[in-house]
Structure formats: structure tokens, C-alpha cells
Amino acid sequence: MVSKVEHRDRTGCPIACALDIIGDHWTLLIIRNLMFLGLHEYKEMLETEEQISSNILTIRLKMLQQAGLIASASHPESKRRKLYYLTPTGKDLVHVMVPLVLWSRRNLREHLRIPNDIDHLLETDPQAFLQETLQRLSDWEDNNLKSLV
Amino acid sequence: MVSKVEHRDRTGCPIACALDIIGDHWTLLIIRNLMFLGLHEYKEMLETEEQISSNILTIRLKMLQQAGLIASASHPESKRRKLYYLTPTGKDLVHVMVPLVLWSRRNLREHLRIPNDIDHLLETDPQAFLQETLQRLSDWEDNNLKSLV
DNA sequence: GAATAATACTTCTATTATAGAAGTAAGTTA
DNA sequence: TAACTTACTTCTATAATAGAAGTATTATTC
Incomplete structure (x- = not known):
């Protein structure tokens, strides 16, 4: 059904379409990090108890940006750091x-x-x-x- | 993090623990079938637009029963048929x-x-x-x- | 009452995704 | 300028999924 990690339209069902974005083991944990735990950086998310792999974290952050649920900005204190945050769709x-x-x-x-x-x-x-x-x-x-x- | 399809306790986080049960591509679609589409049989769920594989459907139905979200009963009209339905936890x-x-x-x-x-x-x-x-x-x-x- | 069909699985193989370790490139600090 | 940090990228082994095909039990049809 869903091949590749990328979001694909499924069937027009609101549950199925939502699951194309958030229906995996990691995506909602990233949303949780941003929404409840105040974790806004790549490194912080790597260090959570659940121990996500760095390659998976990268892929999910990219997918969530493409899907419009999160966005990123460069950290005001350092150019090598990046801040991730929820868009209105993500906050919703x-x-x-x-x-x-x-x-x-x-x-x-x-x-x-x-x-x-x-x-x-x-x-x-x-x-x-x-x-x-x-x-x-x-x-x-x-x-x-x-x-x- | 999650190896095998089985539910494992993760970290005590209510989001992470919920995802151990419902955090995959198929589980919430099965809940949807039972909750909104009135599909209560194995065969009906095989025939939905999303085209779940029979082995995956079997595994998920077993997992959901073990997790206490669904239960099954034999069909009143035929012994070879089986009815799946949501428990109070599933309906919740x-x-x-x-x-x-x-x-x-x-x-x-x-x-x-x-x-x-x-x-x-x-x-x-x-x-x-x-x-x-x-x-x-x-x-x-x-x-x-x-x-x- | 024997052959056919339906239902709920099970098994097998190929493909795809994930985990985990290790590396890289750019920016920062000592 | 050498070491370090951050955000990735790459590689390999393992695990999960898709898809096809088979099986066991029960029901139906001829």
C-alpha cells in the first residue's frame, strides 16, 4: 500500500490520508517532541528515550516539512544549529x-x-x-x- | 525501537505507549473499518480500497485482540465465519x-x-x-x- | 453424498523499511 | 589551527510488508 516513506494519496478516506502522513512508529513522536516536550533541535530529538536512528529522524523531518506540518529556521545563536517547529497544520x-x-x-x-x-x-x-x-x-x-x- | 510487531512497553509516555499499539500503517484502518464502515469480517476488510495483505491483516487482528481493543465471536449464521468488534477500550x-x-x-x-x-x-x-x-x-x-x- | 466453493487463515519469497554503526561537511570554540 | 559540535549521509544487517499461493474447516450445489 504505502511504498517508500513518502506521502501518497490513498483513497480519499480522511483516516487513510491522515495515516499517510502520521501513520508510522516515529512521526507522532516527533510531533510530541515539538508539541509537548519543547524539543526543537535535531540533536535533542536523537537523545529522547525512544532512541530514534539518525537516518530515520532525518527522513521524517524532511517528510513532515514537505507535508506542511513542521518548518525549520536557522538557530539565532549558531549557523550550524537548526530549529524545527510546528506549522498551524502541525499545531492543529x-x-x-x-x-x-x-x-x-x-x-x-x-x-x-x-x-x-x-x-x-x-x-x-x-x-x-x-x-x-x-x-x-x-x-x-x-x-x-x-x-x- | 519496536522490533517485532508485538506491543512492547516503551517509555511510560502516553503517546509512545499508544503508538506501540496503534502506530503503524494498518492498525487504525482496521479500527476505522469496525468503527465507521461497519466491516466486521476478515473478508470484508481484505476487500477495502487500501488492499491490506492477508498475512498482515491476520497479524494485526491478533495483536489488537491481545491488546484488548477488539474481540471476536463466531458468526451466528455460519461456523466458518467470524465477527470482529470493538471492545470498550477500542470504542473509546x-x-x-x-x-x-x-x-x-x-x-x-x-x-x-x-x-x-x-x-x-x-x-x-x-x-x-x-x-x-x-x-x-x-x-x-x-x-x-x-x-x- | 461427492464435488465445488467460501472463509479464515498460513506459508513462502521478493522487496522495502528500519536499526545501528560509522563517516562527512560546515560552523564554532579553545 | 586543532578539536569539537551539529546536522546530516552512507553502509550493512535485520525486520517488516506485499503479493502470490496454499491449507483446513465448513457450507452449498448437483
Whole structure:
């Protein structure tokens, strides 16, 4: 069905088309890194617990840029560093990612290690968690991309 | 990271743990078949547009049963047929699947072919679409699993 | 009641993707 | 200017997938 890593149109089904982009072992972890963990650099993503291979990380970052979910900019502090960040389309996945976290929390409880404060917020006010996430991304953009100043 | 198709605990991250189950090209399509398309048999799933291989379908159905997202029962009309259906954990994914459909609708518009009536409902009242989906699943169970009668 | 067909798999092989190790090129620091 | 960092690239072995073909059980047709 899907040959090569590249995104191909499948069948017009909204689930199938979404999976052409995010339906593999690594892509949503990269989205997670950018959305929840504040990891915006190649090197940081290489160092996460899940231990992605450098070649796979490169391929996925390129694919996500082509698909329009992420973009990159050069690091203000160094030309050899690069910053990756979510585009509006990528950020819009927050409405899928937060429900996925909530599903895991309800159904895979025993396997999870969620920081207490976040777990409590997910329990009491998941919408607030979503809004905080978007606010954090917006703040990061203000601090790191508006280098026009 | 993930060797073999089997689910392995990863890191305690709710996204990573969820991806150990649903993070591949095919698994969410099987969930879609059961949740939205009313396909409950092996043969029906082989015949979808996406053309899954029979060996992969078998492996995924077994994995999903072990993970507790689906279950199976023998078909009331024939011993050689088998019915697959979503467990409560599987049905709970409706809260991820509907947002994923909505994300696709907002961001991949040009690639999609969504039936007009459903598209309109997604536009005007997505919560109603979600409730209708759950009701349909419940009705199906009443008609097909309560063969105690 | 024997031959045919349908259903849910299983097996096999070729192709493709991934993991892991090692290297490279450009920019930075000591 | 020598060592180091960062973001890749390349290579090879292993694992997963696609596609074709087969099997076992149950049902249907003649």
C-alpha cells in the first residue's frame, strides 16, 4: 500500500490520508517532541528515550516539512544549529494528540508515567491542558522566531 | 525501537505507549473499518480500497485482540465465519478518531472524498457524529452479539 | 453424498523499511 | 589551527510488508 516513506494519496478516506502522513512508529513522536516536550533541535530529538536512528529522524523531518506540518529556521545563536517547529497544520494536531493522551490515560494506566501536575490537570481540566500547550507553543515562537528584531 | 510487531512497553509516555499499539500503517484502518464502515469480517476488510495483505491483516487482528481493543465471536449464521468488534477500550478511540477526521477535513481538504451528508454533519455538529457512531456500534452489538436469544 | 466453493487463515519469497554503526561537511570554540 | 559540535549521509544487517499461493474447516450445489 504505502511504498517508500513518502506521502501518497490513498483513497480519499480522511483516516487513510491522515495515516499517510502520521501513520508510522516515529512521526507522532516527533510531533510530541515539538508539541509537548519543547524539543526543537535535531540533536535533542536523537537523545529522547525512544532512541530514534539518525537516518530515520532525518527522513521524517524532511517528510513532515514537505507535508506542511513542521518548518525549520536557522538557530539565532549558531549557523550550524537548526530549529524545527510546528506549522498551524502541525499545531492543529493538538486536537488529536490531547485526546490520544487522554485515551492512554484511561486505557493504559498501569504502563504510564505521567508527571503528577500534568496528570492532575488532565484529570480535572483537559481543555486547559490543551490551551496551555498552544500558549506554550505561541510563546516559544515569539521568543525564537521573531528574530527580525 | 519496536522490533517485532508485538506491543512492547516503551517509555511510560502516553503517546509512545499508544503508538506501540496503534502506530503503524494498518492498525487504525482496521479500527476505522469496525468503527465507521461497519466491516466486521476478515473478508470484508481484505476487500477495502487500501488492499491490506492477508498475512498482515491476520497479524494485526491478533495483536489488537491481545491488546484488548477488539474481540471476536463466531458468526451466528455460519461456523466458518467470524465477527470482529470493538471492545470498550477500542470504542473509546472514537474520541481520537473523530478529531483525526476533523483534522484531515481542515488540513487535507483537497485530497478527501467524504460523503456529503457526513461532511455536513462534521461541519455543523461533530459531537452528534461521534454520538451517532457510538449508537451505531451499540445497535450492531445488540443485533449480532446477543445471540443468547 | 461427492464435488465445488467460501472463509479464515498460513506459508513462502521478493522487496522495502528500519536499526545501528560509522563517516562527512560546515560552523564554532579553545 | 586543532578539536569539537551539529546536522546530516552512507553502509550493512535485520525486520517488516506485499503479493502470490496454499491449507483446513465448513457450507452449498448437483
